[in-house]
Amino acid sequence: MVSIPVKTSPALEDTFYYAAGIGFLALAKLKHLLNGYSTPKPIPNSDYGQCVDYDITTVDHWLSHLAQYCPAQSSIKGKKILELGPGADLGIALYLLALGAEQYNALDVHNLVERVSPQFYDQLFERLQRQDGLEFSSSELREALEKATSRAGHRLNYVCREDFDIAASFEPGSLDLVFSQAAFEHFDDVDRMAQQLGEVVKPGGMLIAEVDLMTHSRWIREKDPNNIYRYNDGLYNLFYFKGIPNRVRPNFYRECLLKHGWKEVLLKPLECLSEPQAGRLSQSWSPKFRGAEHQMECLTFMLCATKA
Template sequence: MTPLKNRLFYGLGLAALAGASLRHRVGGYRNPTDFSPDDWPRAIAHVVDIVLDWRKHLDTRHGAKNLAGLDILELGPGATLGTGVLLVGLGARSYHAIDAFDLAGRTPPGFYRALAEAELPPVFDRARILWAVDALERGRTDPVGYVVTPEFDIACAAGGRTFDLLLSNAAFEHFEDIEHVIAQLAAVARPGATLLAGVDFQTHTRGIRATDPNSIYRFSPSLYRSLGFPGQPNRRRPRDYLEALQRHGWTNAECRPVDVADAVYQAWSTAGLYEPYRDDAADMNVLTGIVLAEKP
């Protein structure tokens, strides 16, 4: 039954990929989440979860990592700059976000006021959050700044700034050339800086994701590229990130698995993947993970 099941999911995955390609080519890249950007309570809960998750992983590595006084860069903040407002609420001196798509530019100012007034965990300093929101409402770029660069020229968008902490959440898998991005980050990272990137290695097509999360790895490179679209997952695996980080001078690099495929799914699905992804070194059990590294 396994070959038949894999042929079935190859067809389902191909149809899902073709549909996603058509949708993005016609409508463009508009919503990075699986909920409406108008759903403010859910959007607020989403950014709170992201920031607390970053803080948890930083604490694990550094022991109660203090963000006070840090200059922070986020790549691909998505639909809002809510993570930046909350990071300022944790003591960050500044937050600068860079994206290739102007998704956060569509966010109504009222969202940030709702975030400031929401019930938040006590770890956040509400006075600092209000300071950041007031600055955004006045059109200031300090302490929260945002630059859109379709070429994703990080050094140019940083405008001469350097950073203590470099973050991303479910963004790196959308970068076509992670090697180039990591090289650019090395140029704007201060000595001792930390890189923390949450990476979603799975298919992003919602119709197939729950039953066949590794669907995108079933196809040859030529077929996958033929159905490409802006932001298509790059299919790079944990080892690709670690090797690229090492080549560009980052140290203590690791990929911490977060969501892991169960053994039953792996047992039947692995034989249906494109050959390079059947190798144990591809770590196909890792569905999402946290990539961490430090700049010496």
């Protein structure tokens, strides 16, 4: 049987996605209430091979953007690194140490690394040993991992705090680089985050972070990536839970960083709606988000900055 595509009007389509989005927001809140925060990656934690690939690709992605942003300071050798929102495992930490970082620090609200299977780390070390250009000792990295999971780490320092207090977790002016992958959009107080990062990063230190501005629920994300911007604050906040996308747009990140002692702030769009898509959808967004300053065509972007 041949299916005949049915053309729907934009108004009918908007009504459908508005209603569907509310359903997904309710489902996300219910899931959080029942299970907490357990799956930060877009792949199953049990697929160790894909998780290893994800961690390595993420670090390579950061380093590529660091090299573009500041070619003269693109090496991480001897650097003290902070990752905000490290997620489900310490694969990124171990890869950065294998690349020559002096110290890796992480701050998260949820301690997910306690659940990681040793098989994941076995596959990671196997992969790193096959990779060209790495000079590291497996025994030293395994020791760093063991100390981190027992809360006694120095080279690998994993911190969990429900209050996500950056300034209370690390020494003032002690860090060279801050990395983050799709975590900034979950921070409730972006201004406080920018202020506290300014306290712990040394002058000349840099921030490289990818920010995902889209709806996070899988199906509707593909169909209507800006779905969460359809709702006014009152309705959206009915579905609030800690970690819900904060709906902060790119320019506010810039303003906060500049306000708290950062300079050379770069907002580099990675994924965008086409002009026709953005134009067609603009009237479906809540009035709060319709101004050109919100850059609603931007779906994901790389945020780079230097501490003054």
